[in-house]
Amino acid sequence: MSTFADRLKAARQYAGLTQKALADRSGVPQPNISRIERGGQDSSAHVVGLATACGVRPEWLAGGQEPMVAEGGNIASAPRPVRAFEDSDPLDADEVEVPRLTLKLSGGSGRLQWEIDQHGASNRFRKSWCAKKGLRAEKLVTVMIEGDSMAPTIPDGASVTVNTADTTLRNGRLHAIDYLGEFFIKRLLRQPDGSLLVRSDNPDKTRYPDWPISPEHADALRVLGAPVSVSADLD
Template identity: 35%
Template sequence: MFMTTENSGDRLRLLMTKRGITPKVMADALAISPQALNNWLSRGVPGKNLHRVCTTLSVRPEWLMEGEGEMDLLYTSPQLLSAIRQDQIIPNLENATLLGPIDAWDDDTPLDKDEVYVPFLKEVELSAGSGRTVVEQSHKQKLRFGRLTLRRQGVQPEDAVCVTVSGNSMEPVLPDKSTVGVDQGCTTITDGKMYAVDHDGQLRVKTLYRLPGGGIRMRSFNRDEHPDEEYTAQEMVDQNIHIKGKVFWSSVLW
């Protein structure tokens, strides 16, 4: 685990130092000018660029944004590899491994022996026009996951589900229509981690914190528009709030 630093620019600098990545390689990989990189290192990574930086560098957004948890570099992105090759510098990537090759597939492609289907959770209206919904598993929508990917995250295949993020509350980390993988086998709250929540039939993805007496605080990344929400243990019962599981994976399309 890394020591918390002042801002995302400091953490970006820490990552460069730890991995032996030069400013030129970093700027090329992020497709920005050296001056822009210097500004980011001094002032922090702009929010609108946060997800691109995390994707390129394969770091957890909560680590880069807040300094919380593990940096968790799991692989080297094609952008960073390209910049490294052009600069002819091989940084110290330690336990990073290249994921590949990438194969095209569709719904008719049979599963490999090391793959599993992971279903989606969805909101289903109880009756026409009532406005009441319940969270159920979709029998049609699903994604493929490698068993190794799940195993690395400590997720049992039968506990894995996917959830689609709605709205802008988790921007810039998770824009509207992002997809997250959820471990239903992990519902115990670790402060500062992201979880999928069933809030009286509404699917929500939030960063959670424990409160005394069994309550929770729900926190959004977009706190300007979505302030913290706090619920006591009794309010969780009254409002039918259930933690579905911990987020272990995310995918974003821009």
């Protein structure tokens, strides 16, 4: 690629970023990025920031010196500035909004039903992240977790995003489940006799022992989805 403009566009596409997303990550205004990609603006002042944001080598971006990416490098290592937003802010082109939900017991079926939490903030994810994970944004929901039964995997107060399209029971994996009208996120383990063992990740088994579900009571358990992301504050 003979020009900086061509290399920047290739780097941005490699990172799966729109011009706006690259601007947010690099701190270079989006109009400047647009002009650089059209070959209409000097780029020397922004080489390091743009290269870091895209996860490519500055030497490659500046002059085409191979390789494009450092050995062992990947775009996940590129730092991303934190961007605060309000729920009323418009979505970026590469963003999707995932609602925060609560669960309530249905009076008819006696089963838990998702309900939008009117007091909870929504979460935002990048479309490129959803595509990489094979997720459909409209099937994602976020719930708040109370208690430390799944710590350290899921700390008390964590926000967990659940893929409601994935209701297949997979041995040893985390599942969001409805069991006898109660909501849990637990690890499910199939047993040789056909029963299920419901396990908390907290190592204190005095407080959080495993509990079995016999084959006769398996119908009382319903898989609501698979947790795909956990967000929690550090102590």
